[in-house]
Amino acid sequence: MRSAEIIAALLQASAVAAPVSGPHRRQPNVVFILTDDQDVHLASLDYMPLVKKHLRNEGTSFSRHYATTAVCCPSRVTLWTGRFAHNTNVTDVIPPYGGYPKFVAEGLNDNYFPVWLQEAGYSTWYTGKLFNAHTVENYNSPAPGGFTGSDFLLDPHTYDYLNSTFQRNGESPRSYEGQYSTDVLAEKAYGLLDEAVAAAKPFFLVAAPIAPHANVVMTGKKGKKNAGGHDFGAILFTEPVPAERHRGLFKGETVPRTGNFNPEQASGANWIHALPQQNATNVAYNDHFYRQRLRALQAVDELVAGLVQRLADHGILEDTYVVYSSDNGFHIGQHRLQPGKSCGYEEDVNVPLIVRGPGVEKNRTVDGLVTVHADLAPTFFEWLGIEARGDFDGAAIPVTRERVEREEGKGERREHAGIEYWGLAFGEGIYERNPRGNNTYKALRVSGPGYNLYYSVWCNNEHELYDMNVDPGQLHNLLSPPSPLTSTSLLAAGHPVDKVASRLDALLLVLKTCKGEPCRRPWAQLHPAGDVKTLADALDERFDGFYEADGGSGRVRVEYAFCADGFLKDAEGPTWEEDGRGYEYLREGGGRWEDWV
Template identity: 45%
Template sequence: MKYSALLLGTIALLALNTVTAKQYQEAKKPNIIFIFTDDQDHKMDSLQYMPNVQKYLVNEGTIYENHYATIAVCCPSRVGLLRGQYAHNTNITDVSPPYGGYERFNTLKLGEDYLPVWLQKSGYNTNYIGKLMNQYSVNNYNNPIPRGFNYQEQLVDPYTYIYNSAVFSVNGEPPVYYKDAYQTDVIHAKTRAALKRVQAQEDPFFLWVSPMAPHGQFEIGKGGSMKTSDPIPAARHAHLFKDVKIPRTPHFNPDQQVKTASYWKTLEKLNATMVEEFDETYRNRLRALQSVDEIVGTIFEELEKSGELDNTFVFYSADNGYHLGQHRAFPGKCTNLEEDINVPLLVRGPGIGKGKKSQVVSAHHDLAPTFVALAGGDEHVPSWVDGGVIPLTKALQKHRKPVSKESFSVEFWGLDLLAENYANANVIGPNTYKTLRVISQDYNYVYSIWCTGEHEFYDLKNDPYAMKNLYTGATNQLVNRLDALLVVLKSCRAETCRDPWRILHPDDKHVKTLRDALHKKYDIHYTQFRKVQFEECLGYYQVTNEAPVIGQHFLANVTDTSQQRPSSTEQYIISKFDKRADKSNEDGQFILPKEYHELLKLVPEPNQAVGHAPLGQDFEKYAIPVDKKLLETPVKWAEYNFYGFGS
């Protein structure tokens, strides 16, 4: 009897423990992992060449096919994601000073209230590995240390864009480099170590992994000449994809140029030699992504080992897309082409459909509020955030701040279009534009207005490669709705970004979509709105240059309007950028001064290809402190166009 009672008691205790463990697992907040590449295309099929992405994310998760970057260049895009805002609200509109970079980010105090802080307040252990943003360097890595991270290992400039020079600052400590190591492999090893660390802790974790691949490589020649080249793959991947070519879609190097606003009309048909060079660039991009794909495999293997897989959301995306020959364009981004703005978004986790494709419309400024919603911390998201919550799960489908139903705007400010890998191929002509995208089951429209006064209107549902500009033949009924909607979205803030129709129809709650607004009873209503126009072509954001602005409502919650017009100091910096001949040779190449070049070489590059095999768990033995001379010598790398190669 005693043994029976003891046995029954033991069974009851085990049952109680089992229920308790299950209840704990159900009550525990989900972990969130965000894999964020640099310049990865979605429209040119790069995901198809990543077997682990296919196995773990495509087959076991959902692809959100209508996800967009609202500014197609890295620093503004990354800051917009971190803040949940459009670039016209962060006022980070460039990759370089005075309108972009880590120092401006801190001058505007944007790093005091952003995603990692919100997640920490939500009870999360926050971690970051890889590239943060331009101008985080050997000179300012701890001035200040990025806030909101329990643990961070950031790539530091001027080595961020050099594949075989892996230089990191850990938690704001003096940088170290990893001798003869491939940069993505170091990020891979650090990711593995981070997962082991965070999974041993009780708090739910957020881990952001941000490899630089497949961004182009920065190269500095013996004489100090600076240029970009193709991505450098790990040695073990250099032989792959020898016969792969850029998809030959109808808009790839067309016989007739059909995109003609601003500089587009000047682009000539690419010759066979250039096309082959572009194909090799494409192949090298795919090769560089293989080491990223290995990171994806390790993440899921570690989650499976720890038992955390079923309680973890894994996101995969990129800061912006990339174009290669579409509409005759040289390699790069920064345009309003779908190749540049439509970026990958793959999600796997509890409640996410397996092997599915979603047509939900979303943008990068929606990711931060979505992450925090998954973390159960909605109260920590400020009211000024532009983005809404993507309806990933049944619970999020009922969120009180959903994403904009079908529309968003794309913006850019630039005086020319940078052509990567081709020093003398920059396209002179303004690259300042506002683009409206409206996507639903019934229509898929692109409506653009350039600072030159030119217009574009494409119906991508019937013309997916934008081969026919319909603007001159479009009905006034349609164009005036699109233009009015762009008026709102180009300067929207907070809730007006999520529901722009409330501004256009303040007394009619029935109008929630473009289809609703197209009813003929609103024809007269839409004749009252001024059209979107620029006063002049500027390379920076200035509210008064971009008319009209509807109501004083749009002037609330601005990050820092005082910095929208350049100060005298900034004008001096701009004038230095304009005098490019002073820092370039007769071939148009920028020349890094000898003393700076010598500083750069204090972190030696290997003499041969690296990355023959992934790094093991003992990778930290390769870490070497960076020479103090490099840390203590202030260098303004941006003055030599260091970030002007398409960062």
């Protein structure tokens, strides 16, 4: 771990002065720090003492917060719309299925979070990365809607730590060659904060640095193109670049050697199960990649302290929610994977969420509540006194102890996260960067008293089920051949595998195309009488016939027609809206799905 001397020095240098006197704001403000590719399970937060001091110690951390799509652009669009990617139809980082042009083409530029906030009387400010494929050529055609003031990072230099390009308001892009990207962003964030305070309106400010994302440069080489004609061979992903002052930190630190790090036996499914074990040279480089991520996060750590200090200087710290999160997680070596994201495993989808602000309990960690990025827009709305939208797929996160306990007391404890992905997976760094096809999948995380499960269906129709209470590294797929789905010799959460899988598959069928209320209360679609609100309820033996009719063949299951790189209806297979009516038949008395159709 980093030395005590380093931590002590950083903490001393970041001591926040007492807030100056000033008017008490009736409406709260929000400052949101959104990092890029930051992990939970590789322990990066443990190397950020200023985040710990100013946010974790002064607020509440949510340990089960999930990005529902494990890549940046779809995840960010979900965050800023409160809708899952299958509803925004932004499912990739670049056209034709994603990126800023797709965001605009779907009509979202006039109908997303900053626009809604301005309509509610808030000023809105943003600096850093907004979306992928937001470039020096399309930045003003049209300009991102809804911002009072902005200073965006632009492609193709978004991820070039020492050669960034920013674009302020309606001005032309400006290059910052030779300057460290996070430091440039920090000064812009401080300036926008001053402008927001001077505007004398409640405000929402976002600072979105690229750290700890890989450094990306254009090479000019030719390689494999995607369906939109984009050449991935022209892009070089290497380890992040830290600020000069942080280059010597963390010597000897290595990727945590958890059980799923470069395991002896292959794990996972689909193309992941065929990965070779990494050799010593590869592992050594990935440890270097890990250290560079930790170093790159130090400037973000300082940014957090700088924003908190300036809020205190303006006398508004106690009236401001400060939120810290990331667009998706990251893996390095787990399941033998090269550095990257794009998988549904815990390292890629479990992301930080820390909140401090009015009424938020200090130095608290919430372990039992599952939350997702689609919940953030509704949460911000609740804090700011704005009525929730009917098209939100998420729900406001209870950030006070009283709210959490009240919802648990009503049996409304949120325990599910629907996860989805379309298209290719990429390795980063210098080894095995070839794009991996057939990486489209639907998945589900469910965590409640006595169970902690991951279930997935890949587009080649391979299935996975992990009991993460006994297999936290997701190494032993309980649905892997030769174990048949109907096997009763294996247990998950204390129940036969087939029994648990039948419930999870039904839940996933609802979530894979849900909109609005069914996303928030999916069990109510399966059990309209309201007698089932959790997986524990659904596992009651009186529902065995409903879920397992004819050994499980008596109902429609989640499956794909074929693998597609984007959201194509004819590839998605059965949906709850079109095919779930078979459950009504089973509910009314049982029988075979084949007989009914």
